[in-house]
Amino acid sequence: MNLHMASQINSFLAALVLLTAFGMLVQKRIYGLIHLFAWQGFFLSLNTAVVGFVANKHHLYISSVLTLSLKVVVLPYILHVLINRLRIRKEVETVVNIPMTMMIGIALVIFSYHLTAPIRELSTLITRSTLAVALATVMLGLLMMITRRHAVTQIIGFLALENGLFFAATSATYGMPLVVELGVALDVLIAAFIFGIFFFHIHTTFDSLDVEQMAKLKESD
Amino acid sequence: MTSSMMLLILLGMPLCSAVVLAFVGDRKFAPEINILGSAATFAAGLGLALEVYMQGPMLAGGKFFFVDAFNVYLSVLTAFVSMTTAIFSRRYMRREREHGRVGHVGMRFYHAMFQLFIFAMLLCLLTNNVGVLWIAMELATLSTVLLVSLYRTPTAIEAAWKYFILCGVGIAQALFGTVLLYFAAEKVRGEGGEALLWTNLSRVSGSLEPTVLSLAFVFLMVGYGTKVGLVPLHNWLPDAHSEGPTPISAVLSGLLLNIALYALVRCKVLVDGSTRTHHAGYIMMGFGLLSIIVAAFSLLRQKDIKRMFSYSSIEHMGIATFAFGLGGPIATFGALLHMLVHSLAKSAIFFTVGHASQMHWSQDMSRIRGLFKGNPLVGWGLMFGVMAIVGMPPFGIFTSEFLILTATMKDAPYLTPFLLLGLGVAFAALFRKVQPMVAGDVPSYQKPMKVAHLPVLLHLILVLMLGLYMPDFLNVWFHTAVELLK
Numbered sequence: 001m002n003l004h005m006a007s008q009i010n011s012f013l014a015a016l017v018l019l020t021a022f023g024m025l026v027q028k029r030i031y032g033l034i035h036l037f038a039w040q041g042f043f044l045s046l047n048t049a050v051v052g053f054v055a056n057k058h059h060l061y062i063s064s065v066l067t068l069s070l071k072v073v074v075l076p077y078i079l080h081v082l083i084n085r086l087r088i089r090k091e092v093e094t095v096v097n098i099p100m101t102m103m104i105g106i107a108l109v110i111f112s113y114h115l116t117a118p119i120r121e122l123s124t125l126i127t128r129s130t131l132a133v134a135l136a137t138v139m140l141g142l143l144m145m146i147t148r149r150h151a152v153t154q155i156i157g158f159l160a161l162e163n164g165l166f167f168a169a170t171s172a173t174y175g176m177p178l179v180v181e182l183g184v185a186l187d188v189l190i191a192a193f194i195f196g197i198f199f200f201h202i203h204t205t206f207d208s209l210d211v212e213q214m215a216k217l218k219e220s221d
Numbered sequence: 222m223t224s225s226m227m228l229l230i231l232l233g234m235p236l237c238s239a240v241v242l243a244f245v246g247d248r249k250f251a252p253e254i255n256i257l258g259s260a261a262t263f264a265a266g267l268g269l270a271l272e273v274y275m276q277g278p279m280l281a282g283g284k285f286f287f288v289d290a291f292n293v294y295l296s297v298l299t300a301f302v303s304m305t306t307a308i309f310s311r312r313y314m315r316r317e318r319e320h321g322r323v324g325h326v327g328m329r330f331y332h333a334m335f336q337l338f339i340f341a342m343l344l345c346l347l348t349n350n351v352g353v354l355w356i357a358m359e360l361a362t363l364s365t366v367l368l369v370s371l372y373r374t375p376t377a378i379e380a381a382w383k384y385f386i387l388c389g390v391g392i393a394q395a396l397f398g399t400v401l402l403y404f405a406a407e408k409v410r411g412e413g414g415e416a417l418l419w420t421n422l423s424r425v426s427g428s429l430e431p432t433v434l435s436l437a438f439v440f441l442m443v444g445y446g447t448k449v450g451l452v453p454l455h456n457w458l459p460d461a462h463s464e465g466p467t468p469i470s471a472v473l474s475g476l477l478l479n480i481a482l483y484a485l486v487r488c489k490v491l492v493d494g495s496t497r498t499h500h501a502g503y504i505m506m507g508f509g510l511l512s513i514i515v516a517a518f519s520l521l522r523q524k525d526i527k528r529m530f531s532y533s534s535i536e537h538m539g540i541a542t543f544a545f546g547l548g549g550p551i552a553t554f555g556a557l558l559h560m561l562v563h564s565l566a567k568s569a570i571f572f573t574v575g576h577a578s579q580m581h582w583s584q585d586m587s588r589i590r591g592l593f594k595g596n597p598l599v600g601w602g603l604m605f606g607v608m609a610i611v612g613m614p615p616f617g618i619f620t621s622e623f624l625i626l627t628a629t630m631k632d633a634p635y636l637t638p639f640l641l642l643g644l645g646v647a648f649a650a651l652f653r654k655v656q657p658m659v660a661g662d663v664p665s666y667q668k669p670m671k672v673a674h675l676p677v678l679l680h681l682i683l684v685l686m687l688g689l690y691m692p693d694f695l696n697v698w699f700h701t702a703v704e705l706l707k
């Protein structure tokens with residue numbers, strides 16, 4: 001595989017990651033969201049493996065396998081189980097004003113390209129052009145967390161944001177040192193258990209996973 | 222005993238206690254194990270400090286850990302406050318349990334997570350790897366999230382959810398900043414784990430790419446700034462600190478905020494070395510000053526006692542952040558001292574507040590009355606704690622705030638009025654709210670209770686002592702740290 005082609009594949013996968021991020025922004029069904037999230041993880045893991053192969057960085061294979069098992073298998077599985085247990089599979093969320101959200105999303109992508117421009121110039125890696133996409137994925141995850149009112153969708157937004165961070169590490173530096181990658185993966189796994197417990201607590205206390213009801217704590221006058 | 226041995230005990234002790242307490246945390250003797258574990262951690266911390274005092278900064282565990290003048294005193298402080306909190310929590314949690322607010326599983330969970338939290342904070346302080354620093358910070362958040370919702374009330378769950386989401390998102394920004402830092406470091410240091418070691422980075426910070434580092438600092442500032450509780454990233458803090466069990470409020474306010482500020486300052490040193498400008502400092506000063514003013518005015522409106530003191534924590538973290546941003550030997554010295562004395566005074570206040578709210582079974586300030594007569598230790602402890610926290614001489618906070626004010630008048634005189642305004646409003650607000658709670662007659666619904674004397678007294682005496690006399694070793698460390706952070 002020559003360098004030019006590798007960078008083409010890399011850009012293509014980055015585009016797919018960004019596409020899934022936008023897909024999540026408009027997806028109303030929770031079930032569909034989890035699938036999109038799994039696909040994003042899959043593209044990410046594939047991309048990591050390709051970069052690892054081209055750059056001859058073996059520790060990226062480990063990251064790739066880690067991403068595949070964690071983001072494509074374990075986390076979607078946990079979310080599935082939780083949703084079945086809590087019987088919210090059919091729940092369709094009303095997303096406010098999709099066109100507006102999309103416009104903000106596009107603005108965020110442009111902003112990400114603008115922000116990472118100086119770094120792109122400094123970098124010599126073949127993956128340098130995808131750093132902007134990585135930052136955009138982070139921002140879109142953030143946007144999703146802001147615009148959604150369901151606890152599960154907020155968590156998926158959070159995990160998508162984490163995907164973006166992982167992507168950023170691969171594109172800016174060919175991945176963080178292995179000890180850091182492993183630690184971050186461990187933290188994500190712990191977080192998964194915590195939000196699992198949380199869903200049950202919220203469900204039993206508020207009878208639904210709509211986070212709008214949680215608005216008691218604010219400054220009273 | 223070698224120093225790396227000491228380090229191993231210091232980090233291993235809380236981890237082992239966490240595992241043991243996960244199984245026996247609901248037994249009758251569990252609080253004692255909790256205290257013993259924390260005491261052993263504290264002893265190891267003292268040993269390590271002695272070692273560092275005699276022999277200077279050290280690297281251990283294949284450069285993975287390092288101890289210098291900046292993190293050694295914070296480690297000892299962390300171990301000390303967690304020990305006194307464990308002592309306080311023995312009586313406090315027993316009463317909560319008698320009242321049926323926590324069950325068996327809750328107690329096991331509480332004890333295990335308390336120790337895991339201490340481990341995470343110590344790892345944050347002692348690690349040399351900027352990436353591991355981030356991981357430990359996230360672990361510290363995760364281990365306390367479910368402690369905030371321990372009582373399972375709707376408000377507690379809301380507070381914990383907010384804490385989880387806002388801190389999770391905030392700290393994710395810090396990870397992006399760390400990635401950028403690694404990107405810059407890799408160019409100078411080459412690849413691999415070595416490139417993220419702080420000791421290596423600080424040596425070559427002059428050759429790190431300034432544009433990348435100033436971008437990285439923005440992300441690090443937002444990320445760790447969320448954890449410090451700086452305005453406008455502070456929304457989670459008053460909720461999380463007021464809804465959880467009081468021992469957790471004490472360690473969150475007293476220790477975790479310090480740790481996050483520590484992480485931020487470590488990163489600032491690298492950024493300053495690279496950019497050779499004062500931009501990072503200006504950003505910190507802005508966030509700090511805004512936090513002081515907003516928190517001081519928010520103090521006036523509070524009705525819940527724990528909520529009020531969490532706003533006071535935001536104010537004090539603002540002061541320390543402002544001082545670190547201001548830079549210069551006097552302000553930095555003041556900020557280092559401020560982190561120490563605020564931590565001691567604030568946790569002492571939370572101990573008395575915990576007892577006071579248990580005596581009335583309410584955190585509503587209009588229901589807490591007659592503490593002087595009801596229980597002199599709680600009443601006077603709260604009174605002296607508040608006197609210390611608002612910066613009355615001769616307490617240590619007066620010294621640190623005085624140093625910071627002096628430095629402000631010298632380096633940024635036009636900001637002094639704002640600083641004074643914040644301090645003045647906070648002073649007035651806290652005194653106005655605390656006065657009716659301590660004075661007056663005992664209300665009929667107040668229940669007498671046994672309280673933990675030792676933690677409150679110990680903390681207040683230390684704060685008083687630090688205001689009157691600065692021990693030699695602390696002086697040496699602070700001066701070394703000031704050199705380090707220049």
